[in-house]
Amino acid sequence: EVQLVESGGGLVKPGSSLKLSCVASGFTFSSYGMHWIRQAPKKGLEWIALIYYDSSNKYYADSVKGRFTISRDNSKNTLYLEMNSLRSEDTAMYYCAPGRGLAYWGQGTLVTVSS
Amino acid sequence: DVVLTQTPSILSATIGQSVSISCRSSQSLLDSDGNTYLYWFLQRPGQSPQRLIYLVSNLGSGVPNRFSGSGSGTDFTLKISGVEAEDLGVYYCMQATHALTFGSGTKLEIK
Numbered sequence: 001e002v003q004l005v006e007s008g009g010g011l012v013k014p015g016s017s018l019k020l021s022c023v024a025s026g027f028t029f030s031s032y033g034m035h036w037i038r039q040a041p042k043k044g045l046e047w048i049a050l051i052y053y054d055s056s057n058k059y060y061a062d063s064v065k066g067r068f069t070i071s072r073d074n075s076k077n078t079l080y081l082e083m084n085s086l087r088s089e090d091t092a093m094y095y096c097a098p099g100r101g102l103a104y105w106g107q108g109t110l111v112t113v114s115s
Numbered sequence: 116d117v118v119l120t121q122t123p124s125i126l127s128a129t130i131g132q133s134v135s136i137s138c139r140s141s142q143s144l145l146d147s148d149g150n151t152y153l154y155w156f157l158q159r160p161g162q163s164p165q166r167l168i169y170l171v172s173n174l175g176s177g178v179p180n181r182f183s184g185s186g187s188g189t190d191f192t193l194k195i196s197g198v199e200a201e202d203l204g205v206y207y208c209m210q211a212t213h214a215l216t217f218g219s220g221t222k223l224e225i226k
Contacts, residue, residue, distance in 0.1 A: 018169055035215065045156075045164065045217040058212065095163060100211045101154055103175070105163040 002026035004096050005105030011112045016086050020097030020109055022079040030054075030074040032099045036081050038092035039108075046092075051080065064090075086113045117142050121210050121218035128198045129226045136221045138208035140189040145212070152211035155193045160202040167206075168193065200225055201207055 008020040022034070038050045049070040050059045058070050069082040079096050092106040118141040144151045155168040166175045168184035171191060181196045195202055203225050204213045208218040 027164040044205075044208075044220045045158075047217065050215070100152060100215075101166065101209075102156075102164075102209070103166050103168045103169070105165070109162055 002104045004098075004104055006094060006096055006106045006109040009109035009111045011114065012086055013115050014087055014113055016109075016113070017082070017084045018086065018095055018111060020081040020083070020111070022106060023045065024077045024079065024098065025107070027104075029077040029098075034070075034072060034079045035097050035102065036070060036079075036102065037095045037097060037102070038090075038111075040089070040092040040094070045094075074083050083111070086111075099102075117144075117210055117213045117216050117221060119210060119216055121206075121208055121220035121221050124219065126223065127224045127226050128195075130198060130200060132198050133194065133196045134198060134223070136193045136197075136206055136208075138186075138191045138193070138218050140191075140210060142213060143188045144210050145188060150212075151187065153184075153186070153191050153210045154172045154211070155182075156207045156209060157202070157204050159201075160208065162204075164207065179191075195223075198223070198225070 003025045027108050033052050037047050038046050039069045048061045048064050051070045060108050067085045069078045091113050095108045105114050120139045122137045143151050151171050153171045156164040158164040167182050168177050172184045183194045185192050205220045205222050207220050
């Protein structure tokens with residue numbers, strides 16, 4: 001059974017940093033590109049970052065480019081999202097998902113940026 | 116960037132009614148490899164999104180066959196043949212041909 005477990009969210013002040021994790025199981029993590037997608041309260045889905053299976057390429061949405069960094073540790077089946085210079089508009093539920101077709105989603109981790 | 120326009124934004128249906136949701140892309144989603152990377156997801160209230168349809172018309176694992184997808188190029192449709200109570204939620208189309216973008220969503224309400 002595929003499982004994706006996100007963690008690391010919380011309440012932080014504007015300008016702060018936070019690092020999210022996504023632990024994967026039930027599939028060959030090292031063979032899949034991985035995405036981070038977020039959803040602001042009462043809003044739609046927004047793709048924010050992609051990392052290739054071997055970390056050779058990384059892509060970001062303009063809204064987070066230069067502030068967020070996606071990475072992975074295939075030996076730990078874990079995906080990361082390092083978030084710096086957080087803004088109120090980064091408040092959202094953050095999900096990880098594998099592959100081009102996002103066949104599986106975790107339960108998400110909530111990030112709240114507020115003073 | 117590719118923009119996906121979903122219509123309608125809100126859909127109200129009775130149990131057993133058949134409904135359709137449209138997703139129109141600002142660019143063709145036919146990839147150079149011959150695939151069209153268009154997907155449909157359902158997000159039930161309080162839950163994570165779940166994939167219903169992949170590559171335009173393929174039913175996801177465990178998805179009831181009352182759901183079907185069709186279309187090509189820039190115009191795509193999700194059809195529910197006989198809405199059930201458990202189908203309420205927000206439906207999103209997504210394309211992965213040109214980076215990855217989501218439509219704005221269609222909320223299905225049960226009358």
